[in-house]
Amino acid sequence: MSKEPVAVTGVGQTKHVAARRDVSIAGLVREAALRALEDAEATWADIDAVVIGKAPDFFEGVMMPELYLADALGAVGKPMLRVHTAGSVGGSTALVAANLVAARVHSTVLTLAFEKQSESNAMWGLSLPIPFQQPLLAGAGGFFAPHVRAYMRRSGAPDTIGALVAHKDRRNALKNPYAHLHEHDITLEKVLASPMLWDPIRYSETCPSSDGACAMVLTDRAGAARAPRPPAWLLGGAMRSEPTLFAGKDFVSPQAGKDCAADVYRQAGIADPRRDIHAVEMYVPFSWYEPMWLENLGFAAEGEGWKLTESGVTGLDGDLPVNMSGGVLSTNPIGASGMIRFAEAALQVRGQAGEHQVDGARRVLGHAYGGGSQFFSMWLVGAEPPDS
Amino acid sequence: MTSQEAPGPRDIAVVAFAQTDHRRSTEDSSEVEMLMPVLHEVLARTGLKTSDIGFTCSGSSDYLAGRAFSFTLALDGVGAWPPISESHVETDGAWALYEAWTKLLTGEADTALVYSYGKCSPGSVRDVLTRQLDPYYLAPLWPDAVALAALQAQALIDAGHTDEPALAAVGARSRADARTNPHAQLRGPAPQGDYVVRPLRAGDCPPVGDGAAAVVLAAGDRARRLCARPAWIRGIDHRIEAHGLGVRDLTDSPSARLAAENAGAFERPVDTAELHAPFSSQEVVLRRALRLDDSVCVNPSGGALAANPIMAAGLIRIGEAAARIHRGASDRALAHATSGPCLQQNLVAVLEGDPR
Numbered sequence: 001m002s003k004e005p006v007a008v009t010g011v012g013q014t015k016h017v018a019a020r021r022d023v024s025i026a027g028l029v030r031e032a033a034l035r036a037l038e039d040a041e042a043t044w045a046d047i048d049a050v051v052i053g054k055a056p057d058f059f060e061g062v063m064m065p066e067l068y069l070a071d072a073l074g075a076v077g078k079p080m081l082r083v084h085t086a087g088s089v090g091g092s093t094a095l096v097a098a099n100l101v102a103a104r105v106h107s108t109v110l111t112l113a114f115e116k117q118s119e120s121n122a123m124w125g126l127s128l129p130i131p132f133q134q135p136l137l138a139g140a141g142g143f144f145a146p147h148v149r150a151y152m153r154r155s156g157a158p159d160t161i162g163a164l165v166a167h168k169d170r171r172n173a174l175k176n177p178y179a180h181l182h183e184h185d186i187t188l189e190k191v192l193a194s195p196m197l198w199d200p201i202r203y204s205e206t207c208p209s210s211d212g213a214c215a216m217v218l219t220d221r222a223g224a225a226r227a228p229r230p231p232a233w234l235l236g237g238a239m240r241s242e243p244t245l246f247a248g249k250d251f252v253s254p255q256a257g258k259d260c261a262a263d264v265y266r267q268a269g270i271a272d273p274r275r276d277i278h279a280v281e282m283y284v285p286f287s288w289y290e291p292m293w294l295e296n297l298g299f300a301a302e303g304e305g306w307k308l309t310e311s312g313v314t315g316l317d318g319d320l321p322v323n324m325s326g327g328v329l330s331t332n333p334i335g336a337s338g339m340i341r342f343a344e345a346a347l348q349v350r351g352q353a354g355e356h357q358v359d360g361a362r363r364v365l366g367h368a369y370g371g372g373s374q375f376f377s378m379w380l381v382g383a384e385p386p387d388s
Numbered sequence: 389m390t391s392q393e394a395p396g397p398r399d400i401a402v403v404a405f406a407q408t409d410h411r412r413s414t415e416d417s418s419e420v421e422m423l424m425p426v427l428h429e430v431l432a433r434t435g436l437k438t439s440d441i442g443f444t445c446s447g448s449s450d451y452l453a454g455r456a457f458s459f460t461l462a463l464d465g466v467g468a469w470p471p472i473s474e475s476h477v478e479t480d481g482a483w484a485l486y487e488a489w490t491k492l493l494t495g496e497a498d499t500a501l502v503y504s505y506g507k508c509s510p511g512s513v514r515d516v517l518t519r520q521l522d523p524y525y526l527a528p529l530w531p532d533a534v535a536l537a538a539l540q541a542q543a544l545i546d547a548g549h550t551d552e553p554a555l556a557a558v559g560a561r562s563r564a565d566a567r568t569n570p571h572a573q574l575r576g577p578a579p580q581g582d583y584v585v586r587p588l589r590a591g592d593c594p595p596v597g598d599g600a601a602a603v604v605l606a607a608g609d610r611a612r613r614l615c616a617r618p619a620w621i622r623g624i625d626h627r628i629e630a631h632g633l634g635v636r637d638l639t640d641s642p643s644a645r646l647a648a649e650n651a652g653a654f655e656r657p658v659d660t661a662e663l664h665a666p667f668s669s670q671e672v673v674l675r676r677a678l679r680l681d682d683s684v685c686v687n688p689s690g691g692a693l694a695a696n697p698i699m700a701a702g703l704i705r706i707g708e709a710a711a712r713i714h715r716g717a718s719d720r721a722l723a724h725a726t727s728g729p730c731l732q733q734n735l736v737a738v739l740e741g742d743p744r
Binding site for chain 1 (some may be wrong): 397403412417444449450451457459460461462467468469471472473474475476477479480483486487490491493494495496516518519520521523524625626627628629630631632641643646724727729730733739740
């Protein structure tokens, strides 16, 4: 039995900000869901099931919040499934929802991911008590900074590459009305002059802490035929995981990331990602992860990723635009961040990305990762349905 | 990757099941140490290695572990190297099984490893579960799981659907049946005891304990090669109800009934039902909603009243039902799992063995 093709016909997100004190958690997720339904010109009655994801429950202090959110998401009487795969969860959630359509269990599924980080403090929510963690290893930056340093040493990249990425992404965010950070006066000099947080990661090279939600309507061929706007078609999707720590683990370019990308490219018939994929929305919470993931995903040879960044290839007007939305560096409601990447890829191939639309973006990769660079989820979406 | 099969949905079966001996406390071992023997056992039953498994999915809760991303450590027990195709639900493992079933249906994998675990012993699980409630209106009042179940039990009594002696009989039967279940925490008669929250007495409540469970799923011919009598999943569905207890009829479970209907449970009678009813009163609700009469063998394992490792207890129901089919003690069984206060969310699977 062949799989049912899966289409994205609706995308909705909230205006991401540091604190949405005007809405409850239910109000936040409902806002994104309603926008996705509006985009698809669908109603709650068209939705067969809801698949929801978020990062650790400690971020809001609510255990399994999907139970309380069933009403707000119109899920009463329907299946509601909660996914949690660390930082990659937004992407994984979309893939679980897509499988429900691909397997013909349901015709139309609402998928949503969120984080309302203002309800707590994510940095300390992620920091284990001593003696389970070194006393100075505070937050995600403390974990990832040494791996960035390892990349710099291995590749011989100039120290300024990270600042170039941050400057580009924050400039891209100015074109995205939903992005959290809108730093109209950002300059490369300001990025370089910002305080060093976790050497070599500066303050302006770090993701913010955001409240936000993102939702998508996924549907089958029949649903796509009824859609008012061009759909995005799922051409390939995969998840891969590896342990947090083990002898021989390559934190700079994890094998799970390589395997995940290879699986997606195989499904989508991508022989050369650099040639066949037109733009990438990847999970870059710290600036240096742009060149690192460019290599891990096969867009550049090992040690060469930074050259794409330095030469402007990854700019909005470049040959391979990366993080057109402004990326995680401009918006980070953690549990939603993966889905925002996937949704941006869909918006691009649908031609619905507004001011940050890339001309001719027919195949776009969405990428998310989480944990200790160990959980990966990716999807490749296209303007044309698979096998057409 | 996948074998040639007839058109139409794939046949998918539970081909192996393993669980821990559930205990009041496992402070001598970590979650990974608790889980690993179960993973080894379930794989050994099929002869598969981690690297042979097409998809892995687990269920657990950070709120039981008391730390963020607790499931990442459990992955060490799986041995995810080389990297594996893997996912996780922050819910009972029965929903992880549902996700894995979906994955197998797509044809992207032929086998799946599903596991879940919960350690209730480190904290007060009654209090921990209050954090599962509406954070603005309900959680600040800290109504605990037993108190909410007692509301449901009282509603049942008021509606004339049961009485206290009948509830006591559910608990007594469960623990008597658990005598033949070497994994159960409460085996044999336990005193009905005092009221915990009126009208529920100690005997109406589940034991608090730690445990883990794992199953292997396989599709089509692969299932037949891995298991002499696979437990075919003829249907599986899950449904959720409103969260606010005030807008629900607590004496009924429309979500369980709808899930059962979608799973095909009412098409033909089942001979066995494994119900995830942590409180005796909830078995009364579920028997009515799922139309189970006295001809059906309900919870021969002892059910959640004999062992209730949270996040694993639902998956264990599916595993127990499948194991009875594997050994020829059942031909068609219903397995049920629940999540949320007072049976808010319910999953029903219908399992069948090939004709003997």
